[in-house]
Amino acid sequence: MGEQELLEYVQSGGQVETGDPMPDEYRARLIKFIEMHANSELMGVLPEREWILRAPSLQRKLALTAKVQDEVGHAQLIYRVVEDLGKPRSACLDDLISGRSKFHNVFHYPTKTWGDVGVIAWLVDAAAIISQKALLKCSYAPYARIMKKICWEESFHILHGRDVILTLVNGTEGQRQLVQEALDRWWGPLMQFHGNPLRAEDDPTYRWRIKSQANEDARQQFLDGYVPQIWELGLTVPDPKLRKGDDDVWQYTEPDWDELRHVVTGHGPKTAERLDLRRAARASSAWVRSVVLAEAA
Amino acid sequence: MIFEVFRQERKGQAFQHAGSIAAPDGTFAEAYAREQYGRRGESTALWVVPRSAVHEITDFVDELERNYHRVDGYSIKAKLKEARAAAEGGHRVRASVSAGADS
Numbered sequence: 001m002g003e004q005e006l007l008e009y010v011q012s013g014g015q016v017e018t019g020d021p022m023p024d025e026y027r028a029r030l031i032k033f034i035e036m037h038a039n040s041e042l043m044g045v046l047p048e049r050e051w052i053l054r055a056p057s058l059q060r061k062l063a064l065t066a067k068v069q070d071e072v073g074h075a076q077l078i079y080r081v082v083e084d085l086g087k088p089r090s091a092c093l094d095d096l097i098s099g100r101s102k103f104h105n106v107f108h109y110p111t112k113t114w115g116d117v118g119v120i121a122w123l124v125d126a127a128a129i130i131s132q133k134a135l136l137k138c139s140y141a142p143y144a145r146i147m148k149k150i151c152w153e154e155s156f157h158i159l160h161g162r163d164v165i166l167t168l169v170n171g172t173e174g175q176r177q178l179v180q181e182a183l184d185r186w187w188g189p190l191m192q193f194h195g196n197p198l199r200a201e202d203d204p205t206y207r208w209r210i211k212s213q214a215n216e217d218a219r220q221q222f223l224d225g226y227v228p229q230i231w232e233l234g235l236t237v238p239d240p241k242l243r244k245g246d247d248d249v250w251q252y253t254e255p256d257w258d259e260l261r262h263v264v265t266g267h268g269p270k271t272a273e274r275l276d277l278r279r280a281a282r283a284s285s286a287w288v289r290s291v292v293l294a295e296a297a
Numbered sequence: 298m299i300f301e302v303f304r305q306e307r308k309g310q311a312f313q314h315a316g317s318i319a320a321p322d323g324t325f326a327e328a329y330a331r332e333q334y335g336r337r338g339e340s341t342a343l344w345v346v347p348r349s350a351v352h353e354i355t356d357f358v359d360e361l362e363r364n365y366h367r368v369d370g371y372s373i374k375a376k377l378k379e380a381r382a383a384a385e386g387g388h389r390v391r392a393s394v395s396a397g398a399d400s
Contacts, residue, residue: 019353073333080299080317089319146316149334296298296321 010139010209017141018084026208030140031085032101033210038078039096039103045071046274047111047120056114063160067121070153077146084142097279099266104128106189108268115178118168119186121161126226127193129154130218131211139209169233183230184238191239191252192260194218223250300326301351303344304334312344323347 001009003023006016016022045068052068055061079089095101106124111117132151138144168175200206200214213221223242227250230237241253263271299319303312315334320326323345330345364370 019355069332076318076329077316077333080319083319084317145314149316152339153337292321292325296325 007207011207015139015141015144027085029204029208030143030210031082031087033205034078034085034140034143035082035087035092035095036102036104038075038082038092039101040107041071041075041078042096043103043107043274043278046277047107047109047270048117050111051114051117054114055117060164064117067157067160070157074150074153077150078143081140081143081146093282097275097282099275102264102266105192105260105263105268106186107274108263108271109185109189110270112185113178113182114164115168115175115180115182116185118161118164118179119182121157122165123161123183123186123190123226123230124193125154125157125161127190127218127222129158130221130225131194134211134213134218137209137212165233169235179233180235183235187238188256188259189263190222191219191255192257194222196257196260220250223252298322298326299348300330301346301348302330302334303346304340305342306340308341312342315340315343317348 001021001023003025006023006026010016016026048064048071049068052061052064055064079092082092083089092101096103106120106127111120129151132147132154135147136144136151138147165179168179195215197216197219198214200217203211203214205211206214223244227237227242227244239253241251243251245251262268266272266275298321299317300323301317302315304315305312318326318329318333320329326345330343334340334343
């Protein structure tokens, strides 16, 4: 199929399999998008990993460990999809640790308190699930299929996050304060998470039906689903302009797009430290890979 | 090596393709498959198959248009209509014959 033909095919709901011929642009866009998703799953465990030893109870330690295992597993499944598109996992990891490829903005920030862990597991995961659910209809079928399993596991993560938050808001004034402060820290990055309000038609990943919704639609869906849940707990969203208009559309202060650009291009407060950790982990586990591969050969 | 994993969700159901894993050999493939597709009790069984063993066929040619072994090869509607019309005509004939015999 030529480029125009495939565009029409995917725009009318057609799906593509691994072995199907595809135009270079489609393949390149798929690799870039899916690789960034895999990177985000892999880097996303680092802020939470920092809290496994400091989690407030054994139950929380176990749940956090399970969540970290899930996310690393998602990274493996998604890198597999990228590999079948022609880019080996080792090349993806090289590009990640050298800063050539990107990962989601929210994983470039520090986690100051246990409140941050709750807000990440609840709201960051909620924002991510909205994007991920929209990928269940992806024009590249192997990716869409793997998203089914991933979304299924993410629903447990959200509940874990909600449980952490509810326990804190039902606790002492100090615990409630932890949640409010974490929310204040994370609101900016959360509002940037779904990207600038590019029209769907101008978004190449939408044109190729890799994504099935516009950035702004995803953000509106997030606000619709979660702002009432935040308010219900007596928490304050740190945006005086936030309100639902008469047209049912949420209004808010323009997110800081410069910050988003700055952070995802490798200049976030924790970018260097986390990439260093990833680099060190890769180097220190190199002998395991060489032994395993030598044994199997 | 790449392995394809098929999972059965409940006893009696068909195995469905779940995804693929990269592993150096069958032993690692089994361990990875268990972790990726069975650790929450979501499967009753897994098939772990080297990708090279999967023989994919995607071209199905029907040179002779053998539609006689498919339901769409039979256009019952038109023929049934004709048969019904004929049967109704026949009834009328038979009815008039018997009416004539009565008189």
